[in-house]
Amino acid sequence: MPVTPITRRTLLVATAAGATAVAAAGSLPASGSPMPVEAAGSHQPLPDPFTLGIASGDPDYQSVILWTRLALDPLAADGMGGMPSRRYHVQWQVALDPAMRRVVRSGVVSATPESAHAVHVEVRGLLPGREYYYRFRCERHVSEIGRTLTTPLPGTYGSPLDMAFVSCSNYSGGYFTAYRRLAEDHPSLVLHLGDYIYEGAGGTGARAHSPAKEIWTLADYRVRHAQYRTDPDLQAAHAVAPWAVVWDDHELENNYADEIPSPAGQAGFLERRAAAYRAYYEMMPLRRSSIPRGIDMQIYRRIQWGRLASFHMLDTRQYRSDQACNDTTSDCPAALDPARSITGPAQEKWLLDGLGRSSSTWDVIGQQVFFGARDFTAGPAVSYSMDAWDGYVASRQRILDGFRQRHVTNPVVLTGDVHKHYANDLKADFRDPSSRTVGVELVTTSITSGGDGQDFPAGGQLQLDENPHIKLLNNQRGYVKTRITRDTLQADFKVVPYVSTPGAPVSTRASFTVEAGRPGLELT
Structure with missing residues (x-):
């Protein structure tokens, strides 16, 4: 399909602290022409700087974000990736074919020390519902070629969507084989639902964390992100499709709540938060609307x-009330307080308003922590996790009521965090198992967190007995692969048998189907 020539501009996010610049793209090269080589300057030529791979993300029907970061020594302790402290020109191309012969967009952006030589390019003027390929060049070095896609034209359905979602990828916890198997599935969209990195010290040998300590500073967070991005399996998953990412807690610190660290009272936490958010933006294919502003960042x-x-991609960390009852797993009366919120009032209104305006067949809520009720205690006594939506009962009920009030016929909540696969029916009232099913929740296990795992966890039967809305519980590593059509959503819970050594095969542990207009899970 020919592309109509239009005026082209690229958007360069110059620093993760908020400075931006716009670089105009030059004339497009003729079809099949090689990527131009930057003229040699007085500086020493670089070795290959594309050690951290490439990525794309946040697609719409006419644009997508392209990302890379230049690094010669990704684990350099100062967080600057071993790069000289100077600006580099980075050329980019987008083509219709994987051989990059039919180039349709190109331009040049700057990689600067202020952003640790990360670049974000907003490529506009693309056609809807199309597959594209892209690459970068710096001096004489050319990156690998990545695949990305635009979304269908508004008001149209397009082809069925193959989407995968993942969570909890702890480098020190094992090998990222599940990322490789996901890439081999060739999805059109990948959602990462949090814990992309882990902030603690940990691991030994080849999978030891760098720096070998809990991270606190901007340099620390840059190094930790860079270490993860050196992993070839993660690079393959990023290169295969555009990603939409949201964080959970470990991108900053375990179980923090808004401006409250865990445990409370730590000196310097807000400075640490600003550093973590800045490094996260630098390393993710996010639009400029997510550029951090001090300690805040809208994702x-x-x-x-x-x-x-x-x-609808949520943030259940940055705006939440502090966890009730000292963040225990308990029967906690404070969890019922209607003033408590896991999203904050502005984001809750944004979600409910968006659900009310939606004309989509499927409303998919991508978020971090367990949404459905999960009682851990046998018999009439109850106990719940205060870090999940169970610790914010009124907040959850407002969303569940919103499904009915706004006539949301096919809500699907996607979740990470708990290092286990779950498939849950969402009930209008979790206190009454016979109440109406109003939606479903699909929970992905971890990529590595928790180690090799096993098919069924200790205490698993108790959870199934006490929570009849839970239809699947599995404690292996993996991801969830979905196929979304106008009529059905199919979810395949993919597992690998081990992560302690590389190269594990993948299998499907269970598959469920949801029919449009009929909330509830059907085992297939």
């Missing part, structure tokens, strides 16, 4: 996949 947003699906 809740929507990705519209034509009329097929609306992806």
